[in-house]
Amino acid sequence: MKILVIGGGGREHALVWKLAGDSRRPQVFCAPGNAGTSRIAVPVQVAAEDSDGLFAWAQAQRPDLTVIGPEVPLCDGLADRFNAAGLRVFGPSQAAARLEGSKAFSKDVMLAAGVPTARADFFTAYEPAAAFMRKVGAPIVIKADGLAAGKGVTVCATVGEAEAALKAALVQRVFGDAGARVLVEECLQGEEVSVLALVDGEHVVLLDSAQDHKRVFDRDAGPNTGGMGAYSPAPVFTDSWRAWVLEQVFGRMLAELRRRAIPYKGVLYAGLMMTAAGPKVLEFNVRFGDPETQAILPRIEGDLIPALEACVDGTLTPAHLRWKHEACVCVVMAAGGYPGAYRKGAPIVGLDAAEALPGVNVFHAGTAMRDGRVVTAGGRVLGVTALGGNLAQAMENAYAAVGKISFEGAHYRRDIAARAVTRKTM
Ligand code: AMP
Ligand code: GLY
Secondary structure: OEEEEEEOOHHHHHHHHHHHOOOOOOEEEEEEOOOOHHHOOEEOOOOOOOHHHHHHHHHHHOOOEEEEOOHHHHHOOHHHHHHHOOOOEEOOOHHHHHHHHOHHHHHHHHHHHOOOEOOEEEEOOHHHHHHHHHHHOOOEEEEEOOOOOOOOEEEEOOHHHHHHHHHHHHHOOOOHHHHOOEEEEEOOOOEEEEEEEEEEOOOEEEOOOEEEOOEEEHHHEEEEOOOOEEEEOOOOOOHHHHHHHHHHHHHHHHHHHHHOOOOOEEEEEEEEEEEOOEEEEEEEEOOOOOOHHHHHHHHEEOOOHHHHHHHHHOOOOHHHOEEOOOEEEEEEEEOOOOOOOOOOOOEOEOHHHHHOOOOEEEEEOOEEEEOOEEEEOOOEEEEEEEEEOOHHHHHHHHHHHHOOOEOOOOEOOOOOOHHHHHHHHO
16 A cells, blocks of 8 residues: 655654554655655655645556645645545545635634634725724734735734734735735634544544644743644543534534535644633644644554545544543754744754653654754754653653753753643642
């Protein structure tokens, strides 16, 4: 069996690792991958954004299954092209990927479906947007409508900050066309949780919950990043909320999409705020989360391929996923300066020692091989991941592994999962 995984980050390393370990022992290819994936998958020198190149490769190599990691190729319609060519692909169509590709579309579907979410209005001109924003008042959230590489959302504490965010998007056009339309959104308070579901067009199976840590420094200080760590499961997301979200969020969204003749296949990720009035949706993503995937996949017992195939075939059942009782924590080690400017090319030492610890996986995100050595090649460099009997143990194991690894300028948060651990022992 041949499997192609598209993407080159920590999420894709985790996917490649899980799929390569399947009992069918597939041959896994990863386009373009990184130094970590290249140890267990055949590297394909095609960028994840190069839809033509990926399609040409797949036409020639005919993989039995393709898993698309990032949102850009999905929003570009790559899954549609694969399907039309009879290539089995895990990932939603271009029409369905608009749930992530357009925040205005996503909000429109949520409102029509009756899914709980923050109130919002959208604008294409600065003056009316600013007038509305002042009427609502701060704190308030400004969101670029389109894909902005994770930088399109500004949570504004003051009216002044919100004015600056609106000007940046609508006047200075810092996000290009992606910010030609903005959402001005009510600011929700609470704890965030990521709930991902496998969807086969009709059936939905929730994955266990996870929590991301978006701010760069401990205690959620400093600027937002692509994610400094994650853990799973998230105790804030109780079983009763799980049943509720399955129906009130996923059930309703998929029913509304079906009504619009947009069937959904793949993974659907709901970013939820657990507010005092219950969970509300902050955003949908149409792909696996990063770094949530690194903390979720090690907890899945047995094979993942049958579940992904069932999504493609429309035969998904809850029995396709079994969970370990262990918890998992992923600590991201980032390059000095990240999320600002950072240097590349620093040699990384201690990877083998870290991976020799029981239950530890070091998922590479921004790495490359140079002269036979693993070097840094991105802002988020590694996702150091460990299982443990509970969250506290998983946290201890993950930080023990982090302690074995070093590279110049490395920094990481010391409190990944700390909030959940404190909550559980209180
Ligand atoms: P995104 O870049 O779309 O992943 O969103 C970034 C982050 O912005 C989310 O994870 C939340 O932390 C925050 N956020 C988005 N919408 C809201 C909202 N309505 N209220 C409060 N925070 C929000
Ligand atoms: N962890 C946030 C995301 O994947 O968008």
